[in-house]
Amino acid sequence: MKKIYIRAAEQISLQQPLSEAWMTDPVSVEGPYAPAADPDFRTWLTPAESRRLGKILKRALVTALSIVRKTGVEHPDAICVGTGLGCMVNTEHLLETLCRDGESMFSPTHFMQSTHNTVASLLAIHTKSHGHNLTCSHKDLSFDLALFDAWMQFRLGRIRTALVGGYDELTPSYYTLLRRIGYLGAEGEVPGSETTVTMLLTDDSKDALCELAGLRILYRPTPEELRQGLEHLLGEAGITCGELSAVITGVNGSRTNDAFYEAFTSQLLPGVPTLRYRHLFGTGYTASAFAPYVAAHCLERGFIPEALPYGSVPLREGAPRTLLLVNQRDGKQYSLQLLRALCGN
Amino acid sequence: MKEPIWITGAGIVSAIGLDKRETLDSLLHGRTGIGPMRHLQSEHRELPVGEVRLSDEELRARLGIAPGMPTIRTALLGMLALEEALEEARLTADELLRTAFVSGTTVGGMDQSERYYPDFLANDTRNAYIALHDCGASTELIADRFGRFGFVATPSTACSSALNAIILGADLIRSGAFDRVVAGGSECLTKFHLNGFNALMILDREACRPFDATRVGLNLGEGAAYVVLERASTARSRGVVASATLDGCGNACDAFHQTASSPGGEGALRAMREALEDAGLAPEQVDYVNAHGTGTPNNDASESAALKRLFGDRVPPVSSTKSFTGHTTSASGAIETVICLLALRHQFLPVNLNWREAMPEGIRPVVESRPQREIRHVLCNSFGFGGNDSSLLLSKREEA
Amino acid sequence: MEELVLELKNAIIEALNLEEVKPEDIDPDAPLFGDGLGLDSIDALELIVLMEKRYGIKLQDPAAGREIFRSLRTMADYIAAHRTK
Numbered sequence: 137m138k139k140i141y142i143r144a145a146e147q148i149s150l151q152q153p154l155s156e157a158w159m160t161d162p163v164s165v166e167g168p169y170a171p172a173a174d175p176d177f178r179t180w181l182t183p184a185e186s187r188r189l190g191k192i193l194k195r196a197l198v199t200a201l202s203i204v205r206k207t208g209v210e211h212p213d214a215i216c217v218g219t220g221l222g223c224m225v226n227t228e229h230l231l232e233t234l235c236r237d238g239e240s241m242f243s244p245t246h247f248m249q250s251t252h253n254t255v256a257s258l259l260a261i262h263t264k265s266h267g268h269n270l271t272c273s274h275k276d277l278s279f280d281l282a283l284f285d286a287w288m289q290f291r292l293g294r295i296r297t298a299l300v301g302g303y304d305e306l307t308p309s310y311y312t313l314l315r316r317i318g319y320l321g322a323e324g325e326v327p328g329s330e331t332t333v334t335m336l337l338t339d340d341s342k343d344a345l346c347e348l349a350g351l352r353i354l355y356r357p358t359p360e361e362l363r364q365g366l367e368h369l370l371g372e373a374g375i376t377c378g379e380l381s382a383v384i385t386g387v388n389g390s391r392t393n394d395a396f397y398e399a400f401t402s403q404l405l406p407g408v409p410t411l412r413y414r415h416l417f418g419t420g421y422t423a424s425a426f427a428p429y430v431a432a433h434c435l436e437r438g439f440i441p442e443a444l445p446y447g448s449v450p451l452r453e454g455a456p457r458t459l460l461l462v463n464q465r466d467g468k469q470y471s472l473q474l475l476r477a478l479c480g481n
Numbered sequence: 482m483k484e485p486i487w488i489t490g491a492g493i494v495s496a497i498g499l500d501k502r503e504t505l506d507s508l509l510h511g512r513t514g515i516g517p518m519r520h521l522q523s524e525h526r527e528l529p530v531g532e533v534r535l536s537d538e539e540l541r542a543r544l545g546i547a548p549g550m551p552t553i554r555t556a557l558l559g560m561l562a563l564e565e566a567l568e569e570a571r572l573t574a575d576e577l578l579r580t581a582f583v584s585g586t587t588v589g590g591m592d593q594s595e596r597y598y599p600d601f602l603a604n605d606t607r608n609a610y611i612a613l614h615d616c617g618a619s620t621e622l623i624a625d626r627f628g629r630f631g632f633v634a635t636p637s638t639a640c641s642s643a644l645n646a647i648i649l650g651a652d653l654i655r656s657g658a659f660d661r662v663v664a665g666g667s668e669c670l671t672k673f674h675l676n677g678f679n680a681l682m683i684l685d686r687e688a689c690r691p692f693d694a695t696r697v698g699l700n701l702g703e704g705a706a707y708v709v710l711e712r713a714s715t716a717r718s719r720g721v722v723a724s725a726t727l728d729g730c731g732n733a734c735d736a737f738h739q740t741a742s743s744p745g746g747e748g749a750l751r752a753m754r755e756a757l758e759d760a761g762l763a764p765e766q767v768d769y770v771n772a773h774g775t776g777t778p779n780n781d782a783s784e785s786a787a788l789k790r791l792f793g794d795r796v797p798p799v800s801s802t803k804s805f806t807g808h809t810t811s812a813s814g815a816i817e818t819v820i821c822l823l824a825l826r827h828q829f830l831p832v833n834l835n836w837r838e839a840m841p842e843g844i845r846p847v848v849e850s851r852p853q854r855e856i857r858h859v860l861c862n863s864f865g866f867g868g869n870d871s872s873l874l875l876s877k878r879e880e881a
Numbered sequence: 882m883e884e885l886v887l888e889l890k891n892a893i894i895e896a897l898n899l900e901e902v903k904p905e906d907i908d909p910d911a912p913l914f915g916d917g918l919g920l921d922s923i924d925a926l927e928l929i930v931l932m933e934k935r936y937g938i939k940l941q942d943p944a945a946g947r948e949i950f951r952s953l954r955t956m957a958d959y960i961a962a963h964r965t966k
Binding site for chain 2: 261285356
Binding site: 183188244 | 899923
């Protein structure tokens, strides 16, 4: 079975855009809601190219263009995207129009961009990629399912490169709605924010950041099924719990949701150091995309930034070799990923 | 040799019926479901639609959902279709644990969001519907009614969502992740979609005329459909039979424009070709094509071009059953897959209603349901905005 | 009429998000689509919405737009003749 690698990974978030400065010099963000920090789009896109694009589209495109520029992979074989709410700004605009002006004043541009697959389509148009193209929109699993889809395409021998991304934008009014339903805004929670993560997967280890050694998605698992899922994931990759350098969780300060992570790490991975990332990148439906982004860069640089560890288990000596990533929401949807450093790193 | 994927169950709800039996009857008798708006509360009464004949209240009553329980129409339609599919496949709650559920949608809970949006912003009275707005929520609502599936996913690729759900389902089986997947999609009519398509000026004020020279646009429809996909060996060991197999899948991207299809139908051609190659079949072995055929000037011209590029001057019988159901958008790929299954099982060609005049350079769709030869292999096309073009190759199962 | 032409220039720049274009850059007699301003079919739909919103003109047939939107001047003429607000 051919191995799969993460070759490049870029982000636009609360941190410095298109940069790994967060590893040594993280921006700390307070407050319940904070939008992402954008790069100067004009250095990437002409006014004609960007005039109809909302922010989420510009962000996705710029991260993808940056990866194309860095890796020289101009036409990825597959494009797999995850988004929880799609181009929310367009949808919101139309809902407001509908409620305020009635039914006759819909903007075609806003409608066209309100469908969830707009991002994947735009990436395909710009990279002239006619291959496999799929968008998944399933709550906190949206990105994880996109990654899983790409993984299957590699496994089935259909592709050699895939652009995989997680994208969501969050408006102040939608933040209010997500707060109303308790999805965001618990006391002590990290900021609700926007996500742009794009990565390139390849079947070639050359210049890769790390190996994507396995992944698994579970729905409403019992504790026993979760344990078995983890066991299979590690077993297939040929490693034991004791060999894990750390586990990266999606803890975000929400007491009810964090309790599931706590149960997972304490019961299934006692003695494994715990790392977090959402305090740096914010939280939202596709924030889980930051986990492999963070892990890939840690494995490539061979160190764990100071801002990541939490909990009582001290980090092990030496460069991290294998990282387990866990993403879940309310104990209902679970996603596990295993990332491994390249040999000789 | 790949192990075949059997289709051991199917369920369908649309404007032409609440199950397979009613759907078959409408198809055989040329009875369209497109007509005046009855349930959707839109100002655009002049636009014909393909509504499922039951109101939300009637759907709730039929499904035994309490009146006060918050729900969305996309989920209600999905539940009805999923129930039929699971029944035919004789799947028990226990077996669902080792079954994946993949359901495509785009509108999700938009029917309630567009009704209550001012409340969403102003107060806490409609919070239950905020929580049901996103696509994943409708999938889980449908899934959880029947027990506990081991995996759920919601593909959302506009009008090809449900077909891509079936492809994702096939990939789950072929990659070894699951032996059994229930896949399809659900989508209800909303003012949001109606006005969106209206703004794009692609809605016909009369009954749509796919592939006709005088076509001006589509009629929106709604519905849901699911198929139970199963590794042949697993199905055999459960003692269930299948009348059809899913032999080929093609997912391609037109990569041309955010809404328009390319004049040569590049994405469509690639999707069909890929589905055929995947099935190991040649174009001349295809006995029927259920076209995407929305009735818009752009789609039908582009799809005709793609069909001619693939089949040359020997285009097999082609029809768009959207002339019966309307364009059921994100559900259409699954609804039309089930229509193909009915065509394979009952050996008839679903006709293309309202076709009179050949379009220049266009294909001539089927108007006579009696097939000239045995229907063994059919292609089912489903294309979405953004050039998300997909195609399935379905076959009549040969008794072995 | 010149007033309406200028008003339209500004409205089009705003509606179509033509950040880099100034009103004086638009030649009222140059084609709006293709070579001139370089607008496309989606812009045509936006212009139809604009005519309805600002001038109360309802266009049912997208093909009719082709003549009306030949240039800014033809559009202004059409609006002047058909506006209801």
